[in-house]
Each structure stands twice: as C-alpha cells, then as structure tokens.
Amino acid sequence: MTDSLRPTIKIGISSCLLGNPVRFNGGHKASRLCSETLAHHFEFVPVCPEVAIGLGTPREPIRLVGDPDSPRAVGTKHPELDVTEALTAYGKRIAAGLTDVSGYILMQKSPSCGMERVKVYQANGHPVEGGGSGLFAHALMQARPDLPIEEDGRLNDPVLRENFLTRIFAYAEWQRLLEAGLTRKRLVEFHSRYKYQLMATDPLQYKALGQRVATVGNTPLEAFAPAYFSQLMSALKTTASRGTHSNVLQHLSGYLKRDLEREDKQELQRLIAQYREGIVPLVVPLTLLKHHFRRHPDRYIANQAYMQPHPENLSLRNGI
Structure with a gap:
C-alpha cells in the first residue's frame, strides 16, 4: 500500500509531548519527533492523567512512595494528597475507552506516565534502586498488553x-x-x-x-x-x-x-x-x-x- 493510501492511524500520547502546557509547573516537554515528524503520519490523541483527575496547572508535584511494585502517588509537599486510586482508575478508563488507537507514547520518568525506572521514594527520603512504573502507565499496560506502548526518550534510539x-x-x-x-x-x-x-x-x-x-x-x-x-x-x-x-x-x-x-x-x-x-x-x-x-x-x-x-x-x- 502506498503511503498516500494508508488509512489514518490514531496514537495515544502524553499531552505534554505535543507542547501542551499541562505539566506541574505550567510547562511542557514538547518532542520534535512527535510533533514535527510523527504528526504527519498519525492522528494523536493527547491525554494528561493529572489534569484529567482534577489536578490544576500549575500544581503541586506528585511522586511515588513506598513499595516499588505497588507504590502510592502523593504530593511532594502535602503527602496527604493521595491520587493513587484516581490515576489507576483513569488508566483503566482510557484503556477501555481508546479502543481505536494503535499505539501509545508516554512521558518518561513521570509518576503517572513513566513505563519504568520512575523514582519511588522510601521513608529515608531516597529513591529505591531500579524504580517503578507510573500508575497511569501501569494500569494502561496491564489492561492493554498487546498495544504497542513506548516512552518518548527511548524513541531516540x-x-x-x-x-x-x-x-x-x-x-x-x-x-x-x-x-x-x-x-x-x-x-x-x-x-x-x-x-x-x-x-x-x-x-x-x-x-x-x-x-x-x-x-x-x-x-x-x-x-x-x-x-x-x-x-x-x-x-x-x-x-x-x-x-x-x-x-x-x-x-x-x-x-x-x-x-x-x-x-x-x-x-x-x-x-x-x-x-x-x-x-x-x-x-x-x-x-x-x-x-x-x-x-x-x-x-x-x-x-x-x-x-x-x-x-x-x-x-x-x-x-x-
């Protein structure tokens, strides 16, 4: 099939990678590969889990704490801000709802969207070696194991x-x-x-x-x-x-x-x-x-x- 005749393919993507100002500091992490190269070939479906669950922009950062296999997502300044269940539930909802996407690109090292090596802090204030997965990403990958999913940083390889x-x-x-x-x-x-x-x-x-x-x-x-x-x-x-x-x-x-x-x-x-x-x-x-x-x-x-x-x-x- 020639390139001009290929049907449009949808890909889910962390919204900040498209230059949308949705990060905790009101900034973004625009990826030139995504916004300037891949955008010519795919229809992106941008998603920001933090914004979707009601956290504002800018907002207090969150981080992962506890067991790296089952971490909690809490506020860095106010640990009583716990969005663990909300991020996990939203990951499951997106997995069930975006049935027409053929892939997903996630923001690396994010406590919501990172696939792996996300810092998980212990009681002593130090991150555990090896890290864990962002809660939204984990829920998405668990629910859609066949879906091609990758982090933006790894796509530089x-x-x-x-x-x-x-x-x-x-x-x-x-x-x-x-x-x-x-x-x-x-x-x-x-x-x-x-x-x-x-x-x-x-x-x-x-x-x-x-x-x-x-x-x-x-x-x-x-x-x-x-x-x-x-x-x-x-x-x-x-x-x-x-x-x-x-x-x-x-x-x-x-x-x-x-x-x-x-x-x-x-x-x-x-x-x-x-x-x-x-x-x-x-x-x-x-x-x-x-x-x-x-x-x-x-x-x-x-x-x-x-x-x-x-x-x-x-x-x-x-x-x-």
Missing part, C-alpha cells in the same frame, strides 16, 4: 523507534482486519504477510507461530485469534539484530537466484555482508533487493510486510 512503529502498523492492520470481518483465510493471509518480519525479530517465535497457524482449523476462531495475535505482538516486540536481518535478506535474495546475473548476485551478497558487519545501514541492501524485485516481480515477496512495514519517508531503516 533508532532500533527501538523502528521496532515500535513497525508494531504500530501491524496492530493497525489487525484492527482493520477485525473491522472487515475476521475469517480463518484472512488470518492465514495476515500471518503470511508477517512471516519475514517475524523471522527478523524472533526466529523461534517465527517457527512457533507458523505451527500454531497450521492448527487454525482445530479451534473456534473467536478463541484462536486473540491468543495468536497476543503471541505475534509479543514476538514483534523483540528487536531485530543485524544477524537476523541478514538472514532474512539472504532468504529474500534466494527468490532471485534464477533471475540475476553473476555480477548482480555478487553485488547483492557484498552489500548484505557489509550490512552484517555494520558498514552500511539496512536500507542499502534492502533498496537493491527492491530494485531487483521491481525488475523480477514476485507476488509473495511483494505482499511481505518486511519489505515496507512503515511509510518509506519516515526513513526508519536509514539508521539501523
């Missing part, structure tokens, strides 16, 4: 960014499949599209999911499909390595072995080797592969999500 956005587009495609009406045939076709993407991210789950799909006729679809999709999304969360990407590139090149001249084969193998060694980014051998497949079309390969799992002008594979 090109590998994590490419992985996160790949998962968003896979999730959105599954949502469209459910809306259109899921059948066993459509599920098998969907899985077929993601075979090489799975091979790149998690070769073991690539095999396990293939075996699972082979039994799709043995279980009622309404029970089979959610379990399959959960396993798929968990597998796609694994970040691909240069080694696994190279393995996929070699598999793809095998479809061209009868079509390419010796010099073309040698050039392709040289670029795959250079990618594996870290000399060139993934986009280099992949671009050459696409060039050869344009000259020698293969319907199966053309349908593979791996060939273009996200809009080309995001340039996500230029940095990995």
Whole structure:
C-alpha cells in the first residue's frame, strides 16, 4: 500500500509531548519527533492523567512512595494528597475507552506516565534502586498488553523507534482486519504477510507461530485469534539484530537466484555482508533487493510486510 493510501492511524500520547502546557509547573516537554515528524503520519490523541483527575496547572508535584511494585502517588509537599486510586482508575478508563488507537507514547520518568525506572521514594527520603512504573502507565499496560506502548526518550534510539512503529502498523492492520470481518483465510493471509518480519525479530517465535497457524482449523476462531495475535505482538516486540536481518535478506535474495546475473548476485551478497558487519545501514541492501524485485516481480515477496512495514519517508531503516 502506498503511503498516500494508508488509512489514518490514531496514537495515544502524553499531552505534554505535543507542547501542551499541562505539566506541574505550567510547562511542557514538547518532542520534535512527535510533533514535527510523527504528526504527519498519525492522528494523536493527547491525554494528561493529572489534569484529567482534577489536578490544576500549575500544581503541586506528585511522586511515588513506598513499595516499588505497588507504590502510592502523593504530593511532594502535602503527602496527604493521595491520587493513587484516581490515576489507576483513569488508566483503566482510557484503556477501555481508546479502543481505536494503535499505539501509545508516554512521558518518561513521570509518576503517572513513566513505563519504568520512575523514582519511588522510601521513608529515608531516597529513591529505591531500579524504580517503578507510573500508575497511569501501569494500569494502561496491564489492561492493554498487546498495544504497542513506548516512552518518548527511548524513541531516540533508532532500533527501538523502528521496532515500535513497525508494531504500530501491524496492530493497525489487525484492527482493520477485525473491522472487515475476521475469517480463518484472512488470518492465514495476515500471518503470511508477517512471516519475514517475524523471522527478523524472533526466529523461534517465527517457527512457533507458523505451527500454531497450521492448527487454525482445530479451534473456534473467536478463541484462536486473540491468543495468536497476543503471541505475534509479543514476538514483534523483540528487536531485530543485524544477524537476523541478514538472514532474512539472504532468504529474500534466494527468490532471485534464477533471475540475476553473476555480477548482480555478487553485488547483492557484498552489500548484505557489509550490512552484517555494520558498514552500511539496512536500507542499502534492502533498496537493491527492491530494485531487483521491481525488475523480477514476485507476488509473495511483494505482499511481505518486511519489505515496507512503515511509510518509506519516515526513513526508519536509514539508521539501523
């Protein structure tokens, strides 16, 4: 599907990342990646849990205290201000209400929105090592385990960014499949599209999911499909390595072995080797592969999500 024909995809996001002045000090934490790059490809649904539960702007800051596995969210100056239940309840409400989003970007280190490593203070005034999760984020992740969720800071890593956005587009495609009406045939076709993407991210789950799909006729679809999709999304969360990407590139090149001249084969193998060694980014051998497949079309390969799992002008594979 060309980029211009891709349906609009909604993503939930911490409101402060879009430049909205909702932080405790009346400021924001605007992310250029979100507001200047990703905004061209997604429709953002901004959410600020603190404002939503009635805390003003500006306001007294809150922090996490107590057990890092089950912390309380209290005021830094007035500990009697306890918004633990309110933040948790709002996270559950958003998880249940935003059923049309295909991903979520959270503000890092926030006592409400941080996914991990959020400071959790002890009675001695010092934070515990390792930290915990923000209460809104924890409730959201617990309620929507398949939903692609990431922190803004981690998206500065090109590998994590490419992985996160790949998962968003896979999730959105599954949502469209459910809306259109899921059948066993459509599920098998969907899985077929993601075979090489799975091979790149998690070769073991690539095999396990293939075996699972082979039994799709043995279980009622309404029970089979959610379990399959959960396993798929968990597998796609694994970040691909240069080694696994190279393995996929070699598999793809095998479809061209009868079509390419010796010099073309040698050039392709040289670029795959250079990618594996870290000399060139993934986009280099992949671009050459696409060039050869344009000259020698293969319907199966053309349908593979791996060939273009996200809009080309995001340039996500230029940095990995």
